[in-house]
Amino acid sequence: MSPSTAAAPSPLPAYVYKILPEAPPEPLPSEYPLSELDRNDGFVHLSTATQVPKTADLFFAEATSLWLLKLPLAGIAGATRWEGPEGGPFPHLYGNFGAREVEGAREFSRAEGETWSAALERQGGWLV
Template identity: 45%
Template structure:
């Protein structure tokens, strides 16, 4: 599937707890990402629905904000292009989501890590496209 047009400036990885600080070259994969063989990512418009569906019991989450161009170029780890690292847009149930294959997230491709808090629902969350 093709990327949204125009493509997002950022993609987000939802974490249930704070990532290490400072970020390492490579963050450990979640069990879900290990099992599926790619890193699950969301656009700013998808994060609220994903958080509401999969993280509804949490009152705070951490988000990794990643420049889309960085991942689209295959940048992995400490700013190095990794052969085979790529974003694929794939249809999953309720939409088309970005999946990062053959790469890792870490200080070389995560622009920012920040905490978000749940209001009455995660669907109220607004993020930068």
């Protein structure tokens, strides 16, 4: 079942983020290796800054560290659709990205029993 198209947020965010369960390859390749989920769904799952904490809490609850890649939306806007159910719309990149589209990468960690929402707020300032 394909995701439902939704209206893009207004105003559009300057950045979207790819959540990774481990460190990205260094140097970043020109074509980032797609996760199994992204390959199967046919698009790259991305999140806005406000969606990252909840997405991390839902899908990475067992992880004690995560990496975020920061992508300027302007560089991928033409291939990005805003789709999804509640909590959306989520940015879905139909295609791929690589080193040229990534402005930054950062590791985040959380303490035992701490939610990702709390950990990201504590280590704030990078999500915009």
